[in-house]
Amino acid sequence: xxxxxxxxxxFLYLRLESELNQSINSDLESRAHQLVGEVRVEESGLxxxxxSLLMRRPEEFAQVLTRSGEKFDPRQRTGRPALPRADxxxxxxxxxxxxxxxxxxxxxxxxxxxHPFRFENHHLIAVVGASLDNRDEALSNLLTLLLIGGPVAxxxxxxxxxxxxxxxxxxxxxxxxxxxxxxxxxxxxxxxVPPARDELHRLGETLNQMLxxxxxxxxxxxxxxxxxxxxxxxxxxxxxxxxxLALRYGSSSEELRVAIASxxxxxxxxSQLAEALLVIARSDKGKLIVNLEPVEVGDLFAxxxxxxxxxxxxxxxxxxFDDASPRAIEADRLRVEQALGNLVENALRHGAGTVRIWSRxxxxxxxxxxxxxxxxFPPEFLPHAFERFRRADTARSGDGTGLGLAIVKAxxxxxxxRATARNTNGGGADVWIELAVxxxxxxxxxxxxxx
Amino acid sequence: MRVLIVEDHVKMAALIQRGLRKEAMxxxxxxxxxxxxxxxxxxxxxxxxxxxxLPGLDGFAVCRQLREKGVWAPILMLTARDAVxxxxxxxxxxxxxxxxxxxxxxxxxARLRALVRRGPVERPxxxxxxxxxxxxxxxxVWRGESEIALSxxxxxxxxxxxxxxxxxxxxxxxxxxxxxxxxxxRSNVVDSYIRLLRRKVDQPFGVSSLETVRGAGYRLREDxxx
Numbered sequence: 001x002x003x004x005x006x007x008x009x010x011f012l013y014l015r016l017e018s019e020l021n022q023s024i025n026s027d028l029e030s031r032a033h034q035l036v037g038e039v040r041v042e043e044s045g046l047x048x049x050x051x052s053l054l055m056r057r058p059e060e061f062a063q064v065l066t067r068s069g070e071k072f073d074p075r076q077r078t079g080r081p082a083l084p085r086a087d088x089x090x091x092x093x094x095x096x097x098x099x100x101x102x103x104x105x106x107x108x109x110x111x112x113x114x115h116p117f118r119f120e121n122h123h124l125i126a127v128v129g130a131s132l133d134n135r136d137e138a139l140s141n142l143l144t145l146l147l148i149g150g151p152v153a154x155x156x157x158x159x160x161x162x163x164x165x166x167x168x169x170x171x172x173x174x175x176x177x178x179x180x181x182x183x184x185x186x187x188x189x190x191x192x193v194p195p196a197r198d199e200l201h202r203l204g205e206t207l208n209q210m211l212x213x214x215x216x217x218x219x220x221x222x223x224x225x226x227x228x229x230x231x232x233x234x235x236x237x238x239x240x241x242x243x244x245l246a247l248r249y250g251s252s253s254e255e256l257r258v259a260i261a262s263x264x265x266x267x268x269x270x271s272q273l274a275e276a277l278l279v280i281a282r283s284d285k286g287k288l289i290v291n292l293e294p295v296e297v298g299d300l301f302a303x304x305x306x307x308x309x310x311x312x313x314x315x316x317x318x319x320x321f322d323d324a325s326p327r328a329i330e331a332d333r334l335r336v337e338q339a340l341g342n343l344v345e346n347a348l349r350h351g352a353g354t355v356r357i358w359s360r361x362x363x364x365x366x367x368x369x370x371x372x373x374x375x376x377f378p379p380e381f382l383p384h385a386f387e388r389f390r391r392a393d394t395a396r397s398g399d400g401t402g403l404g405l406a407i408v409k410a411x412x413x414x415x416x417x418r419a420t421a422r423n424t425n426g427g428g429a430d431v432w433i434e435l436a437v438x439x440x441x442x443x444x445x446x447x448x449x450x451x
Numbered sequence: 452m453r454v455l456i457v458e459d460h461v462k463m464a465a466l467i468q469r470g471l472r473k474e475a476m477x478x479x480x481x482x483x484x485x486x487x488x489x490x491x492x493x494x495x496x497x498x499x500x501x502x503x504x505l506p507g508l509d510g511f512a513v514c515r516q517l518r519e520k521g522v523w524a525p526i527l528m529l530t531a532r533d534a535v536x537x538x539x540x541x542x543x544x545x546x547x548x549x550x551x552x553x554x555x556x557x558x559x560x561a562r563l564r565a566l567v568r569r570g571p572v573e574r575p576x577x578x579x580x581x582x583x584x585x586x587x588x589x590x591x592v593w594r595g596e597s598e599i600a601l602s603x604x605x606x607x608x609x610x611x612x613x614x615x616x617x618x619x620x621x622x623x624x625x626x627x628x629x630x631x632x633x634x635x636x637r638s639n640v641v642d643s644y645i646r647l648l649r650r651k652v653d654q655p656f657g658v659s660s661l662e663t664v665r666g667a668g669y670r671l672r673e674d675x676x677x
Contacts, residue, residue, distance in 0.1 A: 233531035234460050237552035241466040244556035249473045266462070 001161070005154050009146040016142055020135040025097065028113035031128040032095075035062050036117045039126070061110070061129035066122065067092055083114055083127055091125045092116055099132065108133055171200055175207075187215045224284065227389050228277045231402065235273060239266040276403040280388055283410035290332035290414045294438035297359050297366065298323045303337060304357065308344050312355065315348050322358035328438035329366050331415060336368070336435070339411040339419075342404040343370035343431050350374065351429055364437055365417070371430035376423035385421045385431075408433060452567060453477045453494065457487040457513065458502040458529065467500065470556060471563075484508030491517055496524045497567050500559075503530035503541065511544045518545040523573050525566035529554070543588045545576045578613040581660065581675015583652070585613050594656055594675075601651060604629065608644050609652065612661070612671035621668035645669055 065083060083091060087098050091114035098112045109132040114125050171194040182189045190211060193204035246259030282288045301321040312319045329336075340357065347355040353373025360367045377385060388406040405421070412419040412433040421431040454471055458464040459482045468478045479494075481487050484505045491499060499517070503510035514526055528546040530537065541549045547569070548562050578585040584593040590606060592599045601609065611628040612620065622641045630640075645661060653659050653676060660676025663669055 230531050233552045234463060237531075237554060238460065238463045238466060240553045241463065241470070241556050245466060245470045245473075248556070249470070 001157055002154055005150050005157075009150050013139070013142055013146065017135075017139055020138060024111060024130055024132070024135060025113070028097070028111065028128050028130055029095075029115075031062065031130075032113050032115040032126050035064070035126045035128060036115065039064060039117075039119055039124070061112075061127075063127040065114075065125040065127055067125070083112060083125065087114065088125070091127075092123065109136065171204075175200075175204055179207075182211065184218065187211075187218055221284070224281065224388070228281075231277075231389055232270070232273060235266060235270050239263060239270060242266060273403075276407055279407050280403060280410055283414060288410055288414040290335055290411075292330050292332055292415070294328045294440045295331045295333050295336070296328050297368070300329075300331075300333070300336065300340075301357060301359075304340055304344070307337075308341070312344075312348060317348055317352075318354050319344070320354055320356045320358075322356060324359060327359070327361050327366050328441065329368075330436045330438045335411045335414070336433075339408045339433055340368060340370065342408050346370075346404055346431070347372040347374075347429070353428065361437070365434050366437055367432045367434050369430055369432040371424060371428055373426070373428040376427055376429045377421060379423075382421060382423070386419060405431070452497045454479070454563070455487065455490060455494075455496045455499045455524075456480045457482075457484065457499065457505065457510070459483065459505050460502070467556075467559070470560075474560065482506075484510070484513040487513055488516055488520070491522045491524065492520055495571075497571075498563055499524050499526045500563070501526055501528050501546070503528060503532055503537065511540055514541070514544040514546050518575060521573075523571040525569055525571070527559075527562060527566055529559075543576060578610070580613050580616045580671060580673065583613065583660070583675040585610055592652075594652065597656075599651055601648075604644060605648055605651065609648060612669075616671050616675075617673035619664050619667050619670045625669065641669075 063083075065088070068088065084098065084100075087096060090096050093116065095113065095115045098114065099109060100112065101109050110129045111132055112127055112129040114127045116123065116125050118124070171192070175191045175193075178189060178191050182191075190208045191204050193208065194200055242259060242263045246256055246263070250256040250259055279288065301323055305319065305321055309319055344355060344357065347370055351372030351374030355370065355372050358369050358371075360369065386405045386409040389402040405419070408431070409419040412435070415433075415435050417434040417436065419431070419433045421429065424430050452475075454476050456464050456467055456471075456478060458467070458480070461482065464480045464482070468480050471478045479490065479496075481490060482505075484507055487499075487501070488508075501510050501513060505513065508516075510528060510530065514528070517524075517526070525548075526546045528541045528549045529552065530541070530549070531552045533551045538549050547566055550559060550562060576586075576588065578587070582595045585591075587610065592601055592606065592609060607629040608625065611625060625641050629644075645663075649659075649661050653661060656676070658676030660672045660674075661669060662672060
């Protein structure tokens with residue numbers, strides 16, 4: 001701003017100077033021409049008129065000089081020749097102006113205009129002068145004004161600018177202060193948004209929306225942690241009670257042995273639960289890693305059969321595998337086995353009849369189904385089937401963690417697919433995961449997968 | 452000693468049953484609330500261990516319904532829900548104690564024994580005298596369907612009466628139960644408050660439940676005035 005003010009001041013000053021000079025010069029020129037005209041009117045010497053012109057305005061200066069700089073017609077009563085010698089030569093050819101610092105009076109600068117002309121057969125120079133005093137005074141006044149006014153204006157403008165910007169930025173400070181307070185424990189806070197519909201308002205709104213999203217995610221996580229720790233409590237209580245009883249009442253080593261075996265079982269169940277929770281937590285963060293490779297569905301089914309048929313037989317149930325449209329899928333073998341295993345487990349535990357594990361190809365995708373012939377899902381439970389810790393009947397008489405289907409869904413999602421459940425027309429449940437078809441050919445089949 | 456365990460987690464129930472039997476108690480187990488209701492009505496249990504998270508009827512509802520049926524056996528609530536509001540809900544629904552899982556078995560035994568010592572005293576959460584109803588937890592009083600607004604001191608005094616319906620209470624006894632050491636030292640403070648109570652609890656309804664017994668004190672009629 002200082003630069004602008006300086007430049008403006010300089011410009012003003014120079015303009016004024018130039019205007020004033022021009023005005024003085026044109027005045028001088030017209031007087032010179034007037035003088036020349038008056039001289040030429042008379043035929044010899046300086047006529048009365050010219051003389052009177054020369055006399056008439058004593059404040060204004062006029063002389064007529066010869067080429068050598070002497071006064072033409074010494075009767076001119078205008079003092080000595082005004083034009084300095086040096087300038088006389090120049091003035092012979094061309095109109096010139098000369099500024100003299102102190103001419104008629106000391107400290108009174110004057111400008112002379114020398115105009116060469118011909119009169120009869122004389123080469124003459126008409127010289128007129130004007131005081132530069134007024135001009136100088138005007139310029140000096142302006143300079144004073146600028147030198148005083150400039151800094152004052154600068155100061156005022158700076159203050160005004162500071163105050164204005166401060167006012168504009170006050171909402172920013174308010175937002176910054178609130179933002180500093182927002183934390184995981186104070187997640188309800190939102191930034192104060194200024195009412196004006198400007199960039200700051202939009203920024204505030206967007207940031208608040210971001211905070212909303214973060215809070216939702218935070219609440220989801222909190223809910224999960226609450227649920228998880230809650231779910232762990234009962235098995236832990238049973239485990240602890242088992243050991244306490246053993247300590248308190250275990251009189252014979254046989255009793256102790258039984259108690260310890262039971263405690264081990266409970267510990268296994270707890271670690272299964274912890275494992276399941278970890279899968280869910282990881283998939284929530286999107287960090288459930290799946291190492292995808294092409295897997296033959298038939299191969300997969302063969303592994304499942306090896307793993308599960310003994311168990312099914314023990315329960316008096318049969319497993320039927322049906323790979324109708326043999327395709328290779330893009331899958332993490334272990335995770336898909338885990339998912340299918342969970343589904344078969346569910347079918348054995350909560351379903352009835354033959355458990356069918358079958359595949360179906362739809363455009364570009366392969367569905368892996370597990371269905372049974374039991375009662376199917378209770379209709380009000382079906383939309384919530386894949387929610388964590390949801391059980392079809394709220395009792396925990398079964399061994400389930402309540403996370404089986406949630407894990408299946410997490411695995412399907414990690415593969416970029418989906419998990420769906422429905423009740424079949426003939427009664428019974430049908431749950432399937434949808435995976436992508438493999439683009440590459442799978443490697444050699446493994447004889448009996450790892451557990 | 453006969454104990455009923457209401458717990459849907461089979462293994463947990465079995466463990467507690469085994470332990471209590473070792474302590475020479477007779478123990479029944481059920482996994483749902485409805486069964487608990489008829490079992491407790493049919494048998495006089497010395498204590499009931501009640502889990503909160505039950506299928507169907509939850510523990511709070513079972514507790515409330517047991518008390519409504521007049522089952523006054525001490526109830527110990529057992530649960531994984533430790534939030535304060537759950538504990539408050541449990542105790543206000545009529546339970547006598549509340550243990551959070553995982554608990555120490557020794558503590559369970561100790562608390563059970565403490566409860567049994569108290570015995571099956573009729574101790575309803577809400578007080579009923581005639582058509583007067585007082586809820587200590589919610590600090591509300593009704594006569595019939597109409598709620599009566601009482602100041603804290605008036606409430607305290609009425610509660611004292613309703614805990615001893617039909618009994619004559621001297622001014623001294625009333626002072627002892629409804630006021631503390633920092634009471635306004637007016638000799639007729641009890642009389643003033645009786646007047647206030649009558650104006651709110653009796654007069655608008657055209658009854659007279661708070662009776663003056665000359666030379667002895669005051670009494671709340673057992674029929675509550677009606």
